[in-house]
Amino acid sequence: MAKRSSKATRPAQKPRASAAAGDDITITALNLPPAPLSPDMAAYFAKCEEKLGFVPNVLEAYAFDGAKLSAFVAMYNDLMLAPSGLSKLEREMIAVAVSAQNRCYYCLVAHGAAVRQLSGDPPLGELMAMNYRAARLSRRERAMLDFAVKLTAEPWLVEEPDREGLRRAGFSDRDIWDIATVAGFFNMSNRVASATDMRPNSVYHRQGR
Amino acid sequence: MAKRSSKATRPAQKPRASAAAGDDITITALNLPPAPLSPDMAAYFAKCEEKLGFVPNVLEAYAFDGAKLSAFVAMYNDLMLAPSGLSKLEREMIAVAVSAQNRCYYCLVAHGAAVRQLSGDPPLGELMAMNYRAARLSRRERAMLDFAVKLTAEPWLVEEPDREGLRRAGFSDRDIWDIATVAGFFNMSNRVASATDMRPNSVYHRQGR
Amino acid sequence: MAKRSSKATRPAQKPRASAAAGDDITITALNLPPAPLSPDMAAYFAKCEEKLGFVPNVLEAYAFDGAKLSAFVAMYNDLMLAPSGLSKLEREMIAVAVSAQNRCYYCLVAHGAAVRQLSGDPPLGELMAMNYRAARLSRRERAMLDFAVKLTAEPWLVEEPDREGLRRAGFSDRDIWDIATVAGFFNMSNRVASATDMRPNSVYHRQGR
Amino acid sequence: MAKRSSKATRPAQKPRASAAAGDDITITALNLPPAPLSPDMAAYFAKCEEKLGFVPNVLEAYAFDGAKLSAFVAMYNDLMLAPSGLSKLEREMIAVAVSAQNRCYYCLVAHGAAVRQLSGDPPLGELMAMNYRAARLSRRERAMLDFAVKLTAEPWLVEEPDREGLRRAGFSDRDIWDIATVAGFFNMSNRVASATDMRPNSVYHRQGR
Amino acid sequence: MAKRSSKATRPAQKPRASAAAGDDITITALNLPPAPLSPDMAAYFAKCEEKLGFVPNVLEAYAFDGAKLSAFVAMYNDLMLAPSGLSKLEREMIAVAVSAQNRCYYCLVAHGAAVRQLSGDPPLGELMAMNYRAARLSRRERAMLDFAVKLTAEPWLVEEPDREGLRRAGFSDRDIWDIATVAGFFNMSNRVASATDMRPNSVYHRQGR
Amino acid sequence: MAKRSSKATRPAQKPRASAAAGDDITITALNLPPAPLSPDMAAYFAKCEEKLGFVPNVLEAYAFDGAKLSAFVAMYNDLMLAPSGLSKLEREMIAVAVSAQNRCYYCLVAHGAAVRQLSGDPPLGELMAMNYRAARLSRRERAMLDFAVKLTAEPWLVEEPDREGLRRAGFSDRDIWDIATVAGFFNMSNRVASATDMRPNSVYHRQGR
Secondary structure (H helix, E strand, O other), X not given: OOOOOOOOOOOOEOOOOOOOOOOOOOOEOOOOOOOOOOHXXXXXXXXXXXXXXXXXXXXXXXXXXXXXXXXXHHHHHHHHHOOOOOOHHHHHHXXXXXXXXXXXXXXXXXXXXXXXXXXXXXXXXXXXXXXXXXXXXXXXXXXXXXXXXXXXXXXXXXXXXXXXXXXXOOOOXXXXXXXXXXXXXXXXXXXXXXXXXXXXXXHHHHOOX | XXXXXXXXXXXXXXXXXXXXXXXXXXXXXXXXXXXXXXXHHHHHHHHHHHHHOOOOHHHHHHOOOHHHHHHHHHHHHHHHHOOOOOOHHHHHHHHHHHHHHOOOHHHHHHHHHHXXXXXXXXXXXXXXXXXXXXXXXXXXXXXXXXXXXXXXHOHHHOOHHHHHXXXXXXXXXXXXXXXXXXXXXXXXXXXXXHHHOOOOOHHHHHOOO | OOOOOOOOOOOOEOOOOOOOOOOOOOOEOOOOOOOOOOHHHHHHHHHHHXXXXXXXXXXXXXXXXXXHHXXXXXXXXXXXXXXXXXXXXXXXXXXXXXXXXXXXXXXXXXXXXXXXXXXXXXXXXXXXXXXXXXXXXXXXXXXXXXXXXXXXXXXXXXXXXXXXXXXXXXXXXXXXXXXXXHHHHHXXXXXXXXXXXXXXXXXHHHOOO | OOOOOOOOOOOOEOOOOOOOOOOOOOOEOOOOOXXXXXXXXXXXXXXXXXXXXXXXXXXXXXXXXXXXXXXXHHHHHHHHHOOOOOOHHHHHHHHHHHHHHOOOHHHHHHHHHHHHHHHOOHHHHHHXXXXXXXXXXXXXXXXXHHHHHHHHHXXXXXXXXXXXXXXXXXXXXXXXXXXXXHHHHHHHHHHHHHHHOOOOOHHHHHOOO | OOOXXXXXXXXXXXXXXXXXXXXXXXXXXXXXXXXXXXXXXXXXXXXXXHHHOOOOHHHHHHOXXXXXXXXXXXXXXXXXXXXXXXXHHHHHHHHHXXXXXXXXXXXXXXXXXXXXXXHOOHHHHHHHXXXXXXXXXXXXXXXXXXXXXXXXXXXXXXXXXXHHHHHHOOOOHHHHHHHHHHHHHHHHHHHHHHHHOOOOOHHHHHOOO | OOOOOOOOOOOOOOOOOOOOOOOOOOOOOOOOOOOOOOHHHHHHHHHHHHHHOOOOHHHHHHOOOHHHHHHHHHXXXXXXXXXXXXXXXXXXXXXXXXXXXXXXXXXXXXXXXXXXXXXXXXXXXXXXXXXXXXXXXXXXXXXXXXXXHHHHHOHHHOOHHHHHHHHHOOOOHHHHHHHHHHHHHHHHHHHHHHHHOOOOOHHHHHOOO
């Protein structure tokens, strides 16, 4: 068998500190040199290092431009971490099921790890990434993911009966907004990651196994 | 022929002031009462009224929650209005071609109007909404839209040759980022609009004809 | 932004009189010189000029061959104008919803204008062209368009329950024939237009706004 | 195995004379009583009986309305029988390859028989109905069918390079028109047949074997 | 029309005895010389000659390797001929409906002949190959084919309600296994045939007409 | 969040010894009691226990019928373990890439583990399961997987140029046969697993991380 090489042949985005031993140091296929971080963003990156042990590569990718980085962080944190009728695990399950529909390597690796960690159920992370329909889900979870994946695959077919299905499964109109915007956000991120060949931090592979 | 009715039968989002005569006053199918605007956002809405003559319904839809509204506005304005190697018209052309792939009524109406106005070429707005391949485009425009629409329809197939195609058409790596993020953003917005049955301000229909 | 040009570079079909100021004078990408019109067809073209103010480009495209032109006109007029249980507006709504599925620029422009004019409801024309599911339709209209669009996208899946759905919505068997043949006709015309790069008369863009 | 029944349970179109022994006497699922034939059409039906030994069911299906029958016959005969740069066999090959894409039982049976008879090559009829790509075709035939099938499956993707491919394979612009209109016509007929559950005359099954 | 040639231009699999007059002697596009048959397989080939009058080309194709040939024959004979709650005709109907979804020329010809012969109903073979939904089927047959074709086209969507549908139509869990494995087997064989351009024995075309 | 339950509510296939602590003891959704193993198969199961530490659930699933089990084992072992121009890792890479296209949970888990173990490269297993196009592959590997996945998704489009592509990447005709049959085999197994809701042994999740 011929040799596989993880070396990209052209200049490309790299993390500002290539510290993580054994990590693939290419972040995206685009040559976008990092800009100095604003104090806010420097503090945020430091907090990531402290809490996660690393800065997620998607942040390094956006770090070539302060305004774009700030806007991305603000929207991400509001959607995934702010109070919501959806638990953090539920939001991560949506992230992975949507990313599976779009076959996005970066998001499946990063958010698959989150599902494994938040649920304490490693196979659940695999199920979300492989085929959420094969998982043993509550009616609420299934309705939520069916909506998110239909919205991903065929958004033009989503209509009032789909919203009614969510309401019957116990979701409020505010919850429906949150399902829609989390699913929408990963439809954006999946495409940014695929368009730029974004590579996940290798540490994700070992998390929550 | 039976009668069509624009009246929705359940409580739903409405603009804070239903001023625009003749306008359909439902904004989305979700019942999310508007929250008081922050001073920043109140100033931004006032600026919309002054410059456009109205507040786009997407902003009214997000206005039930200040943090979500701010994050959306920050990202939108950075992507569509900040300096970029892409002209504003080019960014709007991406918006419409992506929205056509996703058959999103709200975004096709709102951004189709923008293409007509920015280009001074009304049929160009129709072409973006109907089939961009039928338009007489420059090589640069065609490469840009082919990339954005492939990224929309089959993001998992986007690879280095697609990026090379953009570089050969004259785009820098920074431009490629902008094409990817604008296309990504409308993949998000199309889904939020479809999930909530968002309705465009009726004034768009008459703009730039 | 590079310059767009509406000039085609090879000989192509042009109208016999390039009268309409500002109009793109290319009709199709094929080089098929117009034949002399038969007295019947000459009278029909004159009637178009008188009633519409122009000859639709699809007729100019067929005019290279008298027998083909006559056969097309006879079938078109029977389907779209002869007495039927379907109103003329309903038939035009089918035309546009089918053409949207097939993303046919010519037919969306020409028949979108007809929907706007016959309904007096400009947004209805946009809705048919963008996503008919987002329109506020009567049950009858929705059943009719669901049938026509399914027949367009996946004709092999149409079965007795689909016909029963039309009957329950109040359509007779004769009406079902008319829905099927109007939908069928635009599946033909969409393909002739796409295969030949047929361009609509520019006057359509301004009609019924 | 449970019993299959060829008896439809509701009134449906039947031929005016149910003469052909052993034939399924239902023509379509619609209840549309035949109208008296005009002298022209009566002569045409008589000619069918004389030359083919039967009246094709599609004609019986249209015979509930004289104007529709005449328009269909005029267009069909011009496309399939009038002088053209395409041989009659080539036009029938297009008919079958298009009908295979649309999985139309009526047209596959009726025109598959025509390919077998005109070519004297029974497997060729099967190949057109099953997968034309598996047939040993001339470059000309392959280009013609690739164009017709792309136009059937994804008409919005047909562009100048597709037409250029036909020209390189030796087709004139007039030939391109004929390929497009024959393919378009069967996209219409396939849908009328599927919408109405049209059944082919059983005699076709034995022809040209 | 240019000439079609059935002559392949490169070395390819041929039957060990090119006896059948008029037959296309190429079996696949791969150059895999036949190996000597084991006594078991020699006896099996002799039995085919005796009972069918020929050795099916799929067996000749596998005959370059004794272990592969034996494994294929063992699985095929168990699935298609061993005792089962499914009749042999039902198993052949699944074979053809699956092969139609995959547009596999080899399997449609070989197993279409089997359906015609086992049912004594030639049009039934055509219906399975063209569009099984157009056939007049028992509820049991329809449920069986709907399951097999969904499993073929979108296996990831098959879930408990699909199995329940089979049970309601009278199938046991053992029958469900048999439907699944017959459908699965032809999903394998269709791909081996398409990957290698396998050609059916010409005698199939005339069987059961 | 509502509670997920791994308990199936109806009788279903279970392993003959539910020894593995913490394992989900349901194997498929079908109620097919295990049959006594033949001496050969009993020895094979013992060898699995000895070498792998467990009997793969797919074998338990087939164990209700001795002939079916033997045929499956013979074909599987020939394809995946017998001498071939393809390495065992290459065959497992095909297994996973095909199973990803079909979104088969059982095969992705079981064969993803094999890719991780045989390659010593855990992310490679994830890449095969998520999007093989994102992996850094040799030209040979990429050609092999492109062929296998095209053959899976659209087998009717595979033609001589696809085989030529494999030959140019260094594969012999015998190798092409092996690629085709391994890809074909997993198209079968994926469907049997999906049709029966087959569940992988939980031990796979931890292998090769």
